[in-house]
Structure formats: structure tokens, C-alpha cells
Amino acid sequence: MNIPSADRPSSVADPAGAVAGEAPVQDPASGPTPADAPRGLRSLGPVGLVLAGGISVQFGGALAVSLMPRAGALGVVTLRLAVAAIVMLVICRPRLRGHSRADWGTVVAFGVTMAAMNGLFYQSVARIPLGPAVTLEVLGPLVLSVLASRRAINLVWAGLALGGVFLLGGGGFDSLDPVGVAFALSAGAMWAAYIVFSARTGRRFPQADGLALAMAFAAVLFLPLGLVESGAKLLNPTTIALGAAVAILSSVLPYTLELLALRRLPASTFAVLMSLEPAVASIAGFLVLSQTLSVTEALAIALVIAASMGAVRTQVGRGRAKGLESGSAS
Numbered sequence: 001m002n003i004p005s006a007d008r009p010s011s012v013a014d015p016a017g018a019v020a021g022e023a024p025v026q027d028p029a030s031g032p033t034p035a036d037a038p039r040g041l042r043s044l045g046p047v048g049l050v051l052a053g054g055i056s057v058q059f060g061g062a063l064a065v066s067l068m069p070r071a072g073a074l075g076v077v078t079l080r081l082a083v084a085a086i087v088m089l090v091i092c093r094p095r096l097r098g099h100s101r102a103d104w105g106t107v108v109a110f111g112v113t114m115a116a117m118n119g120l121f122y123q124s125v126a127r128i129p130l131g132p133a134v135t136l137e138v139l140g141p142l143v144l145s146v147l148a149s150r151r152a153i154n155l156v157w158a159g160l161a162l163g164g165v166f167l168l169g170g171g172g173f174d175s176l177d178p179v180g181v182a183f184a185l186s187a188g189a190m191w192a193a194y195i196v197f198s199a200r201t202g203r204r205f206p207q208a209d210g211l212a213l214a215m216a217f218a219a220v221l222f223l224p225l226g227l228v229e230s231g232a233k234l235l236n237p238t239t240i241a242l243g244a245a246v247a248i249l250s251s252v253l254p255y256t257l258e259l260l261a262l263r264r265l266p267a268s269t270f271a272v273l274m275s276l277e278p279a280v281a282s283i284a285g286f287l288v289l290s291q292t293l294s295v296t297e298a299l300a301i302a303l304v305i306a307a308s309m310g311a312v313r314t315q316v317g318r319g320r321a322k323g324l325e326s327g328s329a330s
Contacts, residue, residue: 111214141188161303
């Protein structure tokens with residue numbers, strides 16, 4: 001399926017194809033590709049980019065939990081989005097002209113999704129521990145993986161990851177605050193939407209321009225909520241410094257890395273890789289918040305990692321098979 005538009009060649013593949021399990025194809029005329037990213041990022045490869053982003057966002061999340069007594073959940077989200085937007089706008093200096101109405105619509109949708117995902121998740125971790133919150137949130141990408149995949153084997157990996165996710169939650173979440181659980185599940189739905197709109201934004205804008213614009217929109221959208229809850233607390237120098245650290249770890253680095261990865265990695269595989277997030281969150285909670293892991297939780301982490309490794313191996317095998325087919329055809 002193609003996207004014909006006034007300022008884009010009609011040969012550009014629809015990023016929805018990536019969600020359906022097809023590798024996205026970058027149009028050379030649409031701007032720089034991930035190959036134009038710094039050499040250090042290119043050397044990681046798409047899987048490495050996803051993993052690095054996951055580690056960054058979860059340690060940033062652990063730091064955010066420790067900041068909430070100072071600024072509140074909405075205040076932390078406001079600081080995170082505002083600082084991240086400023087950094088991204090300064091670095092990317094995105095063009096405001098030359099974009100179609102559909103391009104701007106994608107950016108706005110991405111910004112709304114980003115604001116909702118962050119706000120809902122931080123409301124969750126204000127009520128329940130970080131590990132269970134991320135465990136529930138990751139159900140969104142897992143459902144996306146099942147719905148988007150065209151290969152039966154990916155259902156196996158998603159199912160294995162889902163088993164690990166529930167095991168990490170102790171086999172049930174009945175002891176948790178139901179409001180916190182509802183916030184986490186809602187954040188998961190927004191996370192699935194974030195994957196879709198991140199891929200589409202990456203296809204419509206060069207480098208990370210679309211990400212910077214979407215993050216700025218999300219920050220403006222969320223600012224009134226943060227001011228109502230936290231007010232002058234957001235101006236405290238220590239709070240600003242910690243909020244800036246959260247922004248870099250939880251927004252600037254992971255969103256940029258994931259956007260670059262989604263240009264080369266099918267969204268279905270990306271979604272299963274997101275099942276690593278509960279494992280990383282548990283490790284971050286242990287190191288930063290002194291939250292210990294039980295034997296059951298460790299086993300759950302092993303299941304999640306096995307599912308992610310299986311998804312990666314499946315994708316690599318598919319890529320090699322396509323390479324052999326194209327080589328034979330030539």
C-alpha cells in the first residue's frame with residue numbers, strides 16, 4: 001500500500017506495512033536515513049538500538065519515581081516532556097515549512113499519544129511498584145505484535161513473553177491498587193499506538209525532525225496539567241536538574257533510538273522486543289530503588305528474554321532468506 005501525497009513520491013511504502021510485519025523502505029528523496037546517524041549508533045544495529053533505548057527509559061523511570069515526592073507525577077511528566085522537547089528542537093532544528101496536512105496530522109497524533117502514554121504511566125507508578133507497572137504496560141505492545149504479525153511463529157514468541165509477563169507479576173495483580181492497574185493498562189494501549197505513530201512519523205520526516213515536533217506538541221499539551229498539580233515546585237533548581245536527567249534518559253535517548261530502529265525493523269518484532277521492558281525495569285528498580293527480585297521474578301525475566309531472542313532470530317532468518325532469494329533472482 002502506498003501513500004500518494006502532494007510532496008512525496010507515491011512509491012514510498014506505507015509505514016503501516018511495517019506494522020503488518022514488513023520491513024519499512026526509506027525513500028532516498030525524503031531525507032537522511034539511519035545510515036546518516038552517528039557512527040556509534042549505526043554500529044548498534046536496529047536490535048541494539050531498541051535494547052539501548054529500553055535500558056535508558058527504565059533507568060530514567062526509576063529516577064522519575066524518586067523525583068515524584070518533589071514534583072508529583074504530573075509535574076515529573078511536564079518536566080520530562082518540556083526539557084526533552086527543548087533539547088530535541090535545539091539539536092534537530094526541524095523545518096516548519098514544506099510539510100503536507102497529512103504530515104502535520106501524523107505529528108499531532110504522535111504528540112497526543114506521547115503525552116497520554118507518559119501521563120498514564122506516571123500516574124500508574126505513583127500508585128504501584130515500577131516492575132508490575134511496566135509488566136502491565138507491556139501488554140499493549142504484545143497485543144500489537146499478535147495482531148500485526150503475519151507469521152505463526154511470532155504468536156509463539158508473543159505467547160511466551162506474555163507468560164513471562166504474568167509470571168513477573170506473581171501470577172496475578174489482585175493485590176495492587178486497581179486504579180494504578182487501570183492506568184498501567186491504559187498506558188500500554190498508548191504504547192502500542194506510539195509504536196505505530198513513531199514508525200509513521202519516522203517515514204514522513206527526515207532524521208528525528210518529526211519526533212522533535214511531536215515532543216514539543218506533547219509538552220505544550222501537558223504543561224497546564226503540571227502547573228495545576230505542582231506550580232512553583234517545578235522551578236526548584238534541584239527538581240529541574242533531576243527532571244532534565246529524566247528527560248534525557250526517558251525521552252531524548254530512547255525515542256530517538258527507537259525511531260531510528262523502526263525505520264529498519266518490522267514493528268511486530270519491535271513490539272515483541274518491548275517485552276524486555278519488565279526485566280529491565282526490575283533491574284533498574286533493584287539498582288536505583290532497592291527493589292529485590294524473587295526466584296519467580298528471575299524465571300519470568302528468563303522467559304521474556306527467551307521470547308525476545310526468538311523473535312530476533314526469526315527476523316534474522318527471514319532477512320537471510322529474502323537475501324538468498326534476491327541473490328538467486330539476480
